[in-house]
Amino acid sequence: MASTDRINLTYLITGLQYGGANIGMVRLLSGLDPEEYDITVIAVVETSDDVVDLLPDHVTVHRLNIPEVTESYRVLKLVPLLRGTDVLVCSLFHASVVGVPLARLLGVPQVLVWQHNTQPANSLRYSGFHGIYRLADRVLADSNRVESFVRSEYRIPTSKISVLPIAGVDTETYCPADPETDADHISVGTVGRLTPEKGFDDLFRCARQLGPEYQFYIAGDGPKREWMETHTPKNVTLCGTVPNEDIPQFLNRHDIYFQPSKREGLCMTVIEAMSCGLPVVGSSVGGIPESVVPETTGYLCEPEDIDCFADRLAELGSDPKLRQQMGAAGRERVIDRYSQSVLVEKFEQVVRGAETQ
Structure with missing residues (x-):
């Protein structure tokens, strides 16, 4: 991918409710230049739309609204949405287990998967991630501890992992102010x-x-x-x-x-x-x-x-x-x-093929 190419970026996430991974997505996508990226967000399961209004206006949002496993046929709606995607980013388990294999079948050029913690919720998810990480081009680890976990537990080589904290804090909004506390406690x-x-x-x-x-x-x-x-x-x-x-x-x-x-x-x-x-x-x-x-x-x-x-x-x-x-x-x-500018810079290094370690 040439450095001057406009990038069609699809961000597949489990849901659109409040949560660390969801807010991190908002902060990352808000920092990307709309002149350089065409951005689509796709939510897999049916959740509240807490973070939708926080996304930039130029981001297109789709909802698969899969309420339960028996309606997993709705995943087929992903096929036309992923066609033409240059970079697919998968965040959280349900999005990753659906998105990574399908992206490989469709020939998406670059597939990235976030790992947000060092302890999968259960053995099923542990096994699922084991396969997902081998199919993906790169694992984005939230921290050095997560990187170490992915490397040791899943036997993923260091060359395939980028440490990329998803905090993306706007330090002008999150800044000290005069305390409003009671001196008595x-x-x-x-x-x-x-x-x-x-x-x-x-x-x-x-x-x-x-x-x-x-x-x-x-x-x-x-x-x-x-x-x-x-x-x-x-x-x-x-x-x-x-x-x-x-x-x-x-x-x-x-x-x-x-x-x-x-x-x-x-x-x-x-x-x-x-x-x-x-x-x-x-x-x-x-x-x-x-x-x-x-x-x-x-x-x-x-x-x-x-x-x-x-x-x-x-x-x-x-x-x-x-x-x-x-x-x-x-x-x-x-x-x-952990600022937004640091998150965006490191993410673009991954997308453009530069080293982030």
Whole structure:
């Protein structure tokens, strides 16, 4: 593909609901020059359209709306949509398991697949990815840990993997602001779907251990909502879903960002919090240890280590100068490594055939 060619780019993703991979897609496609790319987004399964309005106007959106396996014949609608595609990007399992084999049958010149975490949800997905990665031209790994996982677990050669964090943060939107916190307590914020892997049960334990001097605020919704509502400590507030455009304001209401996940990929919300100048206390899982530098931009603990989490939160809570120093260092790290311009530049290096390692 010559460097001057206009590229027909198709981005096949499982759904259009809010999520790290979905927001990352929006940020990547928003940064690509419409004079150089014809862009189509295709959603495989039937979901809410949360991110559609965030996409640029020049992006064409199609929905296969496959509600269940028994209607998988709808995948045939992909055939005419993929014809003429120069580059197919597949994100998340359902999109990848459908898109990669079909793209190979249709002769799509370049097929890329994202890997967003280091632990497939089940053995079926593990086996599916094993085949998908061998058919694809390149695997896009969200972090160095994901790259290592793909290389060791799936035996994919390093030459076929590009480390490409999908954060793509707009550092002018996600920026520090004057805190709106109450001087009578330390405010700790977190953002994420209310699912078991996010570790909110451990957040509850930390909240009980630290007491009312520390107030915790959780933005998000999900399947654990009902359980959480009946077990919420008095110093924890469930804020529900916060619109994407209001996340920077939510983050800037807090003194510390807390991510006690048991399983993660890149963890975009950690990076967004760092961009807003917040120190982070998080689990040493997935890509979090690559974004959070211990003792410099925050602290890391082993997942489920409640004493460690509580001690680190207390240390930051008692030292405003330390919070400011770590927050400033975190923001600089985001600008250097996780901004939208960095994401777009590295992605285009992959598409144009340049090295990204």
